[in-house]
Every structure is written in structure tokens, then in C-alpha cells.
Amino acid sequence: MAGLTVEDLSIDIAGASVVDGVSFSVGGGEVMALVGESGCGKSLTAFALLGLLPDAAEVTQGHILLDGLDLASLSERELRRLRGSKLSIIFQEPTASLDPLATIGSQIAEAYRLHHKVSRREALAKARAMLVSVGIPDPDRRLTQYPFELSGGMCQRVMIAIALICGPDILIADEPTTALDVTIQAQILDLMKQLVAERGTGIVLITHDMGVVADIADRVAVMYAGRIAEIGPVDDIFAQPSHPYTALLLASVPRLDVSPKERLATIDGSVPSPERFGPGCRFNERCPLADGRCRIDTPPLLAHRPGHFSACWHADRVSEIARAAA
Amino acid sequence: MNGVTPVLELNDVAVHFGARASLFKPLPSPVRAVDGIDLSVAPGETVGLVGESGCGKSTLSNAIVGLLRPTRGSIRIQGQEIAGANTALLRVVRRNVQMIFQDPALSLNPRATIGSAIAEPLAVHGIARGQALKDRVANLLEQVGLKAEHAARYPHQFSGGQRQRVVIARALALEPALVVCDEPVSALDVSVRAQILNLLVDLQRRMGVSYLFVSHDLAVVRHICDRVAVMYLGRIVELASRDTLFSNPRHYYTRALMASVLEPDPVAQRAKTRSMLSGELPSPSNVPSGCAFHTRCPAATAVCTAERPELTVRPDGALVACHHA
Numbered sequence A: 001m002a003g004l005t006v007e008d009l010s011i012d013i014a015g016a017s018v019v020d021g022v023s024f025s026v027g028g029g030e031v032m033a034l035v036g037e038s039g040c041g042k043s044l045t046a047f048a049l050l051g052l053l054p055d056a057a058e059v060t061q062g063h064i065l066l067d068g069l070d071l072a073s074l075s076e077r078e079l080r081r082l083r084g085s086k087l088s089i090i091f092q093e094p095t096a097s098l099d100p101l102a103t104i105g106s107q108i109a110e111a112y113r114l115h116h117k118v119s120r121r122e123a124l125a126k127a128r129a130m131l132v133s134v135g136i137p138d139p140d141r142r143l144t145q146y147p148f149e150l151s152g153g154m155c156q157r158v159m160i161a162i163a164l165i166c167g168p169d170i171l172i173a174d175e176p177t178t179a180l181d182v183t184i185q186a187q188i189l190d191l192m193k194q195l196v197a198e199r200g201t202g203i204v205l206i207t208h209d210m211g212v213v214a215d216i217a218d219r220v221a222v223m224y225a226g227r228i229a230e231i232g233p234v235d236d237i238f239a240q241p242s243h244p245y246t247a248l249l250l251a252s253v254p255r256l257d258v259s260p261k262e263r264l265a266t267i268d269g270s271v272p273s274p275e276r277f278g279p280g281c282r283f284n285e286r287c288p289l290a291d292g293r294c295r296i297d298t299p300p301l302l303a304h305r306p307g308h309f310s311a312c313w314h315a316d317r318v319s320e321i322a323r324a325a326a
Numbered sequence B: 001m002n003g004v005t006p007v008l009e010l011n012d013v014a015v016h017f018g019a020r021a022s023l024f025k026p027l028p029s030p031v032r033a034v035d036g037i038d039l040s041v042a043p044g045e046t047v048g049l050v051g052e053s054g055c056g057k058s059t060l061s062n063a064i065v066g067l068l069r070p071t072r073g074s075i076r077i078q079g080q081e082i083a084g085a086n087t088a089l090l091r092v093v094r095r096n097v098q099m100i101f102q103d104p105a106l107s108l109n110p111r112a113t114i115g116s117a118i119a120e121p122l123a124v125h126g127i128a129r130g131q132a133l134k135d136r137v138a139n140l141l142e143q144v145g146l147k148a149e150h151a152a153r154y155p156h157q158f159s160g161g162q163r164q165r166v167v168i169a170r171a172l173a174l175e176p177a178l179v180v181c182d183e184p185v186s187a188l189d190v191s192v193r194a195q196i197l198n199l200l201v202d203l204q205r206r207m208g209v210s211y212l213f214v215s216h217d218l219a220v221v222r223h224i225c226d227r228v229a230v231m232y233l234g235r236i237v238e239l240a241s242r243d244t245l246f247s248n249p250r251h252y253y254t255r256a257l258m259a260s261v262l263e264p265d266p267v268a269q270r271a272k273t274r275s276m277l278s279g280e281l282p283s284p285s286n287v288p289s290g291c292a293f294h295t296r297c298p299a300a301t302a303v304c305t306a307e308r309p310e311l312t313v314r315p316d317g318a319l320v321a322c323h324h325a
């Protein structure tokens, strides 16, 4: 299959199962959003896709397929060739992922030369064109500047330029706009939409912001405590959430049609840390629908509508939560 | 304000930072982080302060709570001037103003129990001792949704949301008239954010405290504020009641901010037209002439480059600083 497919991925850290049986796919020209609160395993999933997991983390099962090719069957050299050329990542913290001692121009050009045998001059010309296409004004001056001379929004554009210079098929973006102002966030999201429309890039976008999801995603996977709670088309998920966690997340965001200072729906407690993940549904401690079975048995991901799956023993009662919160 | 003394009254408040030349970038002119703010907060009112990163929100907040000295202007807390006041008066006045910062982890001492963190301001001001102090701490913990027995625990034993509750309990210990909240929920997870916003609203209803609420998040501001001030490069460009501002934003900058808010609703979001704001916030050490927003404004004309628009009042009470809005 064309695109990126993740099958039953599990990751352990120090004996705790931080990612457990995660499956999803993204095709060309499609945006798949991975949402969830901090500590749900979103970033580890992203790192695993590129074979960049920290030493402490171990993949215990599952496959990652790029255009049908299993990444586990590749040597480190082959993987390196793939990264950047077919599969690229933009990290959460833009300033931390740029080299403070190298000019913007040389960093973008190097990314190109890693995969193409061209002269520095040709690579720099390519870098300049890339800066223009990510909307950085005055590219000639920017090429010679260092990261500290750029704002957060501009550093993020440079990261995007580096990630895109080799024309990857799949872009993985981990919270690419979380550190930015709303005005700059809008510019970056529009840039990503343009990529999807014009180049047919497939994007895995990681975020905790339901507004970002609503703006850019075609499909959504909601993660909770290392597992996928719910996955499906964006309109379906927002209109008919089929997992209590999704329904409550949506209800807890202040929005236009909720009167001011009215109580917002809340979820009791907070995301448990991985060593505290218990048996059964990992959401059971915070779930208003939880019963005895939820505390013992893990609910499987089941289809409710075409392409829309959720893992909840009481998925048919989730609308009660949405109603109670309204 | 109809005879009621505002809890906070700012007149022409400015905070400039001295020019300091660095190895890489000589700074020829001072940073005008805050440059002439007039604003008041009534008892029991929540006033929002919004604007892009670097527009001066935290600098203004720090000046109000006395962490920074204003370069000029007057800051009155319950009618008393604090700009240039002596230390004895400041101590008395400051009891009435507390601050909550963005990151709860950084505002608590990791080696002190949360009970002693909350007791500290009460002890310092000689308000309670012994059993009375313990009772007051227990009561404050319950007010913010924690338990009395939590007093013996340390900050690391709590989640981010619980730590922010502790910070709120400590800020409320002296029953201040005003709490300046600088991004109080930005560092929290979405589900926990709602818990803390509900708590702030409950406490205001119960205790009548006023908030100056600084935030990037317009949806949060719309939810919790009675009036909203929009800041751009150290100045207020629009000030209006929440309903007026959100239903009829007038300044082009306010409109651009509103258009950038992402609704958590894919259908509504698709229908929305994005009025794109090009470019970024200019440096406050080199503020553009005339209307500081003219370099990014879609409606700018010659007069905008030449003359600074003053805040003028509109029929519905909104204050707007724009030649064309």
C-alpha cells in the first residue's frame, strides 16, 4: 500500500508499556492527526516511525511499513537514506533542533546534500528557493543568518524547509505550532495545507489542540495512555465521538456556543504515568461510564460507522456524556 | 466607575528597558516593552489582556505586582499610588495584589511542603499562628479542591494541575482584591485546564476577587473575562466588553487575532475565512512610526504611517485606536 502504515506498534520503557498496540495509516495528500494530552505516547510513536527512539525505549511488537516496505528489514544505512528523502520529521521545539553555530543557509543546504550529489552552490540555490516557498521574506539575508537571529515562527519555517527540501512523501510533525502565537500558527497550518494540496504530501500531525485538528485533519486518532481510544474521519469524530475520553475532551474546551463563565465539563484527575497503567481500560479511573468489566478487561477497537473505530465497552452510551456536558 | 474605587487603576504606565549593546547586535534605542497604558479593573471584575508574544503583557503584569519599576505613569491599587511609594506602604498595598505564573512547577519551592508554601504569606504578614494557621491552610486547600491532609506533601507528589491549585491557594491566602494571572492554564493539559478555569470562576463568585487575566488563548479569554484589552507593541489598541469585542472587533489587529482562533469544530472551521496577518511583530526597540501596526495592516494609508491614533470611544463604549476602524 502507498503511504505509511503502522501495525500494532508497542513500545516499552523500563518495563512499562508506554505505547500499546497502536495502528494507523496515512496516504498521500492526507492529514492524519494524533491527539491526546501530554504523556499519551504521541512523541514516542513519532520517534519510532523514524527509528529514532531513545535508548531506554524498546519496540516489543509491530511493524512500520512505508509503501509496503517493512522499515525493520532495513539496515541503519538504508534507514538513514530514507529519513529526509521519503520520510521527514519536524520536532516539537524548533529552536532546540537547529544547530546554533551554523547559518540557516548551510543547514538547509546540508539536508539536501545528504541525499543529492550536488555542489554547495547548487544546494544553496535550492535552499533559497525553499525559504521562498515556506514564506520567509528576504531569503538572501536569512540564508546568512544564525538561528538566534530568527523568531520562533521563522525557526519553525526553517525546520519545515529542512524537512521538505528533498520532497518527502510523508511528513511527521510533532506539535509544530504549539510554541507559536495564533497568528503565526495560522500561517504555518496554511503552509502545511498547501503542501498536501500541491505536492500530495501525507502528514502525520501530532497535537493536543482540538482546534488545530478541526482546522487541518482529514482523519483523527485519539490516544490515551499509550493506546488508541478512537480513530476515524474528522467530521465523524467531532459530531459523534464514540469514546468517553474524546467526548469529554471536546466538552472541556471553551467554545463560542458555551456561555461565558458557565462551568466547563472536566475530566477528574489526570493522565496516569506509565508505571501506573493498570489492567482493563486505561481510562477507567477517570471515566464516568466505567463499571466492573472496564477495570478488568481491555476493550477492543471496534467499528461503529464506516472507518470509525473506538475502544470502549460502553461506546453506545457515549452520547449520554456529550448530552450531560452540553 | 460610578463612585466605586477600582481595585486597579493604571494611568500612562510605561516600562522601558535600558539599551544594552551585545556582541552581535548593538541596541541603539531602549526597549519600549510597555508604553503608555491606561486601564482599570473594578471589584469582582475579570479583565483580559491579549496579544502576541513579546507585546508586553508579562512586563505590565510584573509592574503591577511590584516586580518591576515603571519608567513613568501611575499605578493605583484600591486608590493608593504604588509607583514610587515607600517600602512600608508598598508592603501593605501589595497584600492586596497577588500573582499566578504560567508554570506551577517553577513557582513552588521543591523542598517545602505545600502546607508551608501556603502558610508562608499568612505568617509573614502576621495574620495567623499555631492552630489558627493550620486551620486556615486546611481551609484554603479545601477551597481549591484539595484535601487538608495534602499539607504535608511536597510539590513533586502532585500533578501539574494540582500544583496550580496549590499556587492559587497561596495567592488567595491573604484574601487579595486582585490576582494577576499570567497565562495560568497555558502549561496545563486540556482536561485539567477546564478544572482550573472552573475553580477560578468559583472562587471569584465566592470571594469577589478581581482578576487581570493574561492569555494567548482567545477562547479561554472569551470564556472567563468581562472586559478585554488587546495589546500591540506595548500599547492597548482596543478595549471593550467581552461581548462587544467578540461580536464586533474593530481594530484590524483584533480582527486578525479573531480570525486566527481555531474553533474545535471542523465544519465551522472550514467555513471560516482566514484573514491572514502577514509578517511578525516588529521589535519593541524599533517601534514603527504612527500606528505601530501599520507595517502589517491591510487597511493602512499614509496617515497611519504619520500619526499615532489615540484610543477613542465608540457608541457602544468600545475604545479603539485606529484611523480607519
Ligand SMILES: Nc1ncnc2c1ncn2[C@@H]1O[C@H](COP(=O)(O)OP(=O)(O)OP(=O)(O)O)[C@@H](O)[C@H]1O
Pocket (backbone or CB within 6 Å): B017, B018, B031, B032, B033, B051, B052, B053, B054, B055, B056, B057, B058, B059, B060, B216, B284
Ligand atoms: N529585562 C528585559 N530586558 C530587555 N528587554 C526585555 C526584558 N524583559 C522583557 N523584555 C522585552 O520586552 C518585550 C515584552 O516582553 P514581555 O515578556 O512583557 O512579553 P509578553 O507579552 O509577556 O510575551 P509572551 O506572550 O511571550 O509571554 C519583549 O520584546 C521582550 O523581549
Ligand SMILES: Nc1ncnc2c1ncn2[C@@H]1O[C@H](COP(=O)(O)OP(=O)(O)O)[C@@H](O)[C@H]1O
Pocket (backbone or CB within 6 Å): A013, A018, A036, A037, A038, A039, A040, A041, A042, A043, A044, A045, A054, A056, A057, A273, A274
Ligand atoms: N527517554 C525516555 N525515558 C523514559 N521515559 C520516557 C522517555 N520518553 C518518553 N517517556 C515517557 O513515555 C510516555 C510517553 O511520552 P511521549 O511520547 O513523549 O508523550 P506525548 O508526546 O504524548 O506527550 C511518558 O510517560 C513519558 O514520560
Ligand code: SF4
Pocket (backbone or CB within 6 Å): A243, A244, A245, A281, A282, A283, A284, A285, A287, A288, A289, A290, A291, A294, A299, A311, A312, A313, A314, A315
Ligand atoms: S471501556 Fe469502560 S472505562 Fe473505558 S472508556 Fe469505555 S466505559 Fe469508560
Ligand SMILES: [Mg+2]
Pocket (backbone or CB within 6 Å): A042, A043, A092, A174
Ligand atoms: Mg510530545
Ligand SMILES: [Mg+2]
Pocket (backbone or CB within 6 Å): B057, B058, B059, B182
Ligand atoms: Mg509573558
